[in-house]
Amino acid sequence: MxxxxxxxxxxxxxxxxxGTEADGSPSLKYCNLCYQNGKFxxxxxxxxxxxxxxxEALRQKHWPGFLAKMAVNGVPKLERWNTPTK
Ligand SMILES: [Zn+2]
Structure with missing residues (x-):
């Protein structure tokens, strides 16, 4: 998996x-950089x-540049960018 x-x-x-949902529960999809209290x-x-x-965030966590790049390469394929807006 x-x-x-x-x-x-x-x-x-x-x-x-x-990240956190509006009711304070942990978000299942998003991190706290992107999503807090149920909002982006x-x-x-x-x-x-x-x-x-x-x-930038990964580099600050001391990820090597090539790994950080690999991690963000997939961003446009992530769910936020591929779901029709409400
Ligand atoms: Zn995020």
């Missing part, structure tokens, strides 16, 4: 990075923006 990752920026999801922190961001933001 694929490792769980944020469906907005591709960040690996764990108890520390998970950057509702107008594009997949390209999130690639840049995700890349």
């Amino acid at each position: 694929a490792r769980q990752m944020c469906q907005s920026c591709g960040m690996p999801l764990n108890d520390k990075t998970r 922190t950057q509702p107008n961001a594009t997949a390209a923006d999130m690639q840049r933001i995700g890349y």
Whole structure:
């Protein structure tokens, strides 16, 4: 099974990075960079923006550049960018 990752920026999801729903429960899909209290922190961001933001965030976590790049490469395929807007 694929490792769980944020469906907005591709960040690996764990108890520390998970975002929160409006009721305070942990988000099953998004990280706390992208999604807090049931809302996207950057509702107008594009997949390209999130690639840049995700890349910077991973580099700050001391990921090697090539790994961070690989992680954000898949961003445009993630669910946030492939579901019709409501
Ligand atoms: Zn995210």
